[in-house]
Amino acid sequence: MIPPGILISAPASGTGKTMVTLGLLGAFRAQGMAVQPFKCGPDYIDPAFHTAASGRPSVNLDSWAMGPERTGTLVGAAAGAGLIIAEGSMGLFDGVARRGEAGTGASADIAAQMGWPVIVVLDVSGQAQTAAAVAQGLAQFRPDVRVAGVILNKVASPRHEALVRAGLEMAGQNGMALPVLGALPRRPDISLPARHLGLVQAEELPQLHKILAQAAAFVGEHCDLAAIRAAARGTGTSATSAAPLPLPLPGGRIALARDAAFSFVYPHLLAGWRAQGATILPFSPLADEAPDPSATTCWLPGGYPELHAPRLAACTGFREGLRRFALTRPVHGECGGYMVLGAGLVAADGVRHEMTGLLGLESSFATRRMHLGYRLALPHRPFAGAPARAGLRGHEFHYATVLAQPDAPAARVLDAAGAEVAEAGSFRAMPGGGQVSGSFFHLIAPAGENG
Structure with a gap:
């Protein structure tokens, strides 16, 4: 009841x-x-x-x-x-x-x-x-x-x-x-x-x-x-106590980064994945852990990577393990996770820290600028478990500035008023058949649920 x-x-x-x-x-x-x-x-x-x-x-x-x-x-x-x-x-x-x-x-x-x-x-x-x-x-x-x-x-x-x-x-x-x-x-x-x-x-x-x-x-x-x-x-x-409605499912066995640097995950997202039969395999990049080798995909959520950038840069086991994983399987990063997938992150003090380099993104907190609002993402190709062109609703909330983004855009992104958002994420195909994608977009639910 x-x-x-x-x-x-x-x-x-x-x-x-x-x-x-x-x-x-x-x-x-x-x-x-x-x-x-x-x-x-x-x-x-x-x-x-x-x-x-x-x-x-x-x-x-x-x-x-x-x-x-x-x-x-x-x-x-x-x-x-x-x-x-x-x-x-x-x-x-x-x-x-x-x-x-x-x-x-x-x-x-x-x-x-x-x-x-x-x-x-x-x-x-x-x-x-x-x-x-x-x-x-x-x-x-x-x-x-x-x-x-x-x-x-x-x-x-x-x-x-x-x-x-x-x-x-x-x-x-x-x-x-x-x-x-x-x-x-x-x-x-x-x-x-x-x-x-x-x-x-x-x-x-x-x-x-x-x-x-x-x-x-x-x-x-x-x-x-x-x-x-x-x-x-x-x-x-x-209200109903029925099973959660389907969500974009990135994989059957999802390696999920979970620690103080990667903590922004909605409970309904995890519950929805589990209800659709997925197994969640948490790992801690800050503890220099790599994704579980049995995972079929890897998801890096948002959080506060800028507060832990020196430590993440020193976690060679995590970085090398993620690079090996990405050669053959999908890896996706949201906001903070997206920045960690990039080549480098400049902290508030102006010092650049090397990230995983799976994408070419260079981000900086040295000059902060707020990016805030609801977003509608229309992926150009399969993205975060959703097929190409499937509408996804979410939001963006960060203070980072993009210095460089040389990869193919991951999606067309619109704000709540329907205006185009310049920061459209990144996509890179890997030589072993894997793919890496990321954006500042935080997924909430599929679009088109209002009947």
Whole structure:
């Protein structure tokens, strides 16, 4: 049985919704409740924190890249739990201008599809009654999205809280009752460190469990957990526990790079491959390991190779083993994995480090430039397990600059507005029948799932 859910969102990024989500997951777990987390939108980092806080793998849901049937199937991960808590991305209604498979990528799309009420986290620092106007605007913006209440964050004092509550009471008198489900005082000591792609990865924080325990205790003390639980609705008719829908399958035995440099892998991707009969064979390039010789293909995910470039350059066993593997079998790299397949990577300090050389790509972090957004890839030839010209939906998020890309382009790539993207990836055929491909594109799902 699939439980009801709530979606934690906010007017904008940076309001504290991740910490609130983690606190709620931990507080309900401390009560003995099984809580299933989800993350709206393309994000690798937050779900790892969700998993640590809840004890259950967090799964991404995305209305631009996934059709309703896929998101409904993925919500089947909540079977056996007592509550769903999904965390939104950016602001509640923030998405792209052009509709994708089932929406614009806004968290509100998922709330509407699943019937989950929204709890809005309001950062009330620097304002008081005006916070009620913001909440009221969110509650009225889309009739198919219900705002069930608010959690006030960064409350400066009891007087400050009283003023904010007075504004919300005024909104209630105007017919827009928005219950205050929590009021969190300022606590700068409860925070998670960040870097350019978001939070520092969960596995990099030795004090993670202490931070999560503090967040759970803090949120549990200052939020009405019973009222939050009672606010949960929906899910039942929009979800199924059926097997995952098919995904592009790169091979029957997939050697998967997995360590601190290669950590960006969506859980639904691995689950989909396994459901289609694939065997996943993890290996660690940072430990100087090569792909399993029994593998039929090799996949290098994204991550933070720039933070480990000197060490990767010194891992001759990995580099030589991957080169031998690529002579006869397919190798594919996404974003960070793509850069490692290249000839060289220039770190932020300007020092160039030799990579595997399977592609001619030269990338640099010495001059950073953000590349961000949804992408539609149309492969020129078989690519990442998909046939030529099969549409793939995904996203791009990195700060690297391409210095050289001499190989054949792997795909035609379009952004969410349909405009051509210059960075189209790389493809190289190998003399022993293998092939090497890579791009900054992170695969989410096949295109054309919206019926």
